[in-house]
Amino acid sequence: MIRTNKGVLGVTTTMLTFALVLNACSGGGGAASGNASPSNAGGAAESPAAETATPADNAASALEPYTIKLVYTGAPQADETKVEAKLNEYLKDKINASIDLMPIDWGPWDDKINLMIASRQKVDIIFTAQWNKHAVNVAKGAFLDLGDLLNENGQDILKTLDPVFLEGAKINGKNYGVPTNKELAAQGGIIYRKDIADELGIDMTAVKTIADLDNVYKVVKEKHPELTPLYLKDGETFNSHYFGNYDALGDTSIPGIILKDEDGTTVKANYDVARYVDTLKLTRDFYKKGYINSDAATNQTMNYDAMKAGNVFSMTSSLKPGKDKELENQTGMTGKLAQLELNTKTIATSETAGSMLGISSTSEDPARAMMFINLLHSDKYVNNLLNFGIENDHYAKVSDEVIKSTDNTKNYNPGAAWMFGSQFLNYVWETEDPNKWEKFKEFNQNAKVSPGLGFVFDGESLKAEIGAVVNVDKQYLTALETGSVDVDKVLPEYTAKLKSAGIEKIIAEKQSQFDKFLASK
Template identity: 55%
Template sequence: MKATKKSMLLLLALIFTMSLVLAACGGNNQSTSGSTNSNSGSDSSNASDNGGDAAADLDFVELTFTYPGTKQKDHDRIMEEINSYLKEKINASIDIQPIEWGQWDQKVNLMIASREPMDIYFTAAWSNYSVNVSKGAFLALDDLLANTEAGQSIVNSLDPAFLEGSKINGKNYGIPTNKELASGGGVVYRSDIAEELGLDFSNVKTIHDLGPILEQVKQAKPEMIPLFALPGDFVNAHFLANWDFLGDNNIPGVIRKDRDDTTVKPRFEYPEYMENLRTARKYFLAGYINADATTTTLSSQDALKNGNVFMTVQPLKPGKDAELASATGLIGKLQQLELTERTIATSETAGSMLAISSTSANPERALMFINLLHSDKYLNNLLNFGLENEHYTRNGEIISPTEKQGDYAPGAAWMFGSQFLNYVWDSEDPQKWEQFREFNNAGHPSPALGFTFNSEPVKTEVAAVVNIRQEYDDALETGSVDPEEIVPQYIAKLKAAGLDKIIEEKQRQFDEFLANK
């Protein structure tokens, strides 16, 4: 029976990825129309459900949207172009407000707690999705998806696996990005420096094997940070440790994505949890990790862009190194190295979403904007890459950077709508989307694929343990404190706050899910 279920999951994954490729091909061969934007010369999709005469029937509204990222030098210039275009398409403007990665969780928590007016939030399984749903921060979108043109367009463009896999208690509170389904973990490093120093990666199979490499970099390049770490994206990140948090990475209770065991346990009951923390501590004490790892507000992308970082931990997919190289001005100087088995899990179906805030005064128009990011090739690429002939030049679907490309390089295409509308940089493989299909086919399906924990029955305990995790996780997982001393204190606090009750409720819901598959 288990083998049959696993085979079915693999078959579903194959069907899913084939549909993505077909959707990508369709999106890349849409008929084009001349844009009213005199600076672009780019195509705009005729597939948009909300444009032309329809916009004239709508009252003008102003929308707001926030996501984790660095405000670009040409942000305001691009916003002018976006809003000129949106006025024509949906009679709206939008104020896009990036928040630095290191401040994201704290600022969003304050915004939600104070009921600050906002229309669209970026959210994800690793970014308090379930926690914020339990707080009433996001609207349930099922009626909008079913009963509006924009909603139906989104539903038709996404494989059902995305919308099914990101539901909480049977409802959708976020619109997933149309992107890769499988996931792998590893590192991206400066290949030019590795070549200069003659570094040998042949014996590096896990993050625990990186010590000799990092030591050579430290000795030869004392001005560089051998391994840049930041809270949440290091040794115990879900993509590197292969944790399946069953819907929200901030709520305790996991299984392993790369195994078949369905027993929900706290991470500390797995021996690899402490092994990872010990490695982080070892690297920190050796000076391989940035001293401000627990407090830095830089993203790993921005750290690479600064030019003084040799290596970062990354969730990997085909061409991740080339994407980062284009975003950081390091074209031809980055290479990726996989250190985990590839997996397929709900953390990927819910790994990048746009949610409509429960404080939004215009949820239908917000959904229209999200739909444009899924259907309008011109708007999608304008938001992601800036202006044609200013930030890039284009030859069909292939784009090349100009001298001004660094003035607008948010590196956030995986957050916005459909990646299959994206142009491909000339430094990337032109067969990038075909490689995505092959990547997805090689993934090991998690036993929990399609399951998302509903934290409502234990929301009081969840709120308490999330606060405790914020107190301990960053310091432990970046190696800034001794795990032998701190982890026992951490466990005691988690248990006192109701950890066992959360695990019990997660297991109950998960068992029910498995029984009904």
């Protein structure tokens, strides 16, 4: 008897020991990995601000070597290691760091990033955006507050970036991501195959609204049955925020919207917005007519990848000057694409925080991560190397600012410039307008400013309701917005589910926070 008990005791002790190991690993984050760097903020359990206050020395030689892990979305490129090696060469002298690029495909991006954050993977820089659950992840403590880091190591960012960006991207008065320096205004529309439209003699200038597209698609479908007239997928539809001009006043996954192109300040659920419902019905009509890929609700192929495969006529897209040319380079369809704007140009918080680089709270050296972001905003060489690869290999220079493609372009052409630092540092492809950046600046003018600019909803107090709504959305939203299901039947069902999930509470809270913001303005 005693013998057995002793045995049990022994094993129990072992298990408790292991339990302690578990605590150490999952609790501290950095506890097990040691203090490899001078500004270790891995032990995020303590106040990160206090730790990062350690002054970081900018002289590269004084820094320990460190590998910065950069996580962003896009297809992995064949020559990634080659470009990494080139970057490392340069970064070694600058900030004594090397870089590990970790691209994740669009399809699994949401899931993988959730896993990465939930499992506290040690990475440094993560691409984040307001439409990508930025606020939710901030609330969970996934990103560091960048205030001090920006002042210490991000001086060039503060110098070059329009303060509107940092101001608009704040959550509770703090920045958790460095916005990309790019166009500020936003517009939505479609990108279509110009060669096909020309071949069929379709006058695209006559198209002013979504409804006008009906006739276009009809012709395309008749003459080119092998083409999908309109490719839609989860989050890329006529009802996407960029197309419908919906301002979610923060995280787009949280319900309650206002219209960016109007002056009303009443927060409404999307099912109460006439434009949203009408567009749903129109999309459904298109779907029934066979204009839309039938697997839109389940397909995970990113729309420009579908375009690349050559059997898609058009797709929805957020637009800016020269977007069509950018995509031509990315898809290899030079001279075959054109863009068509279908809504009013606006400026809203969602644009200022539409593309950011955040520093993960698991980063072992946030200061170094910020130094790298700083370089992306100020160092033309680093920026272009990351975006276009190696000169005379992945591209060749035509002039100082203009580049052309080479045979090897296909092995490194991530098309992710909008995610990294300052776009105004980017080279321009020879097929693009040489004055692209001037156009960008012009584009920012005369845009309608959303009544919600500068306001970000804080949903912390309603976490449970928001979770429930996100769950309901997962079930219905994509199917509805891609026209895959009968709107008259499913929309009321969806509405009822949202109401029981507590959507009205969220909207009331959003309205009251928004009213306070408006009053203080």
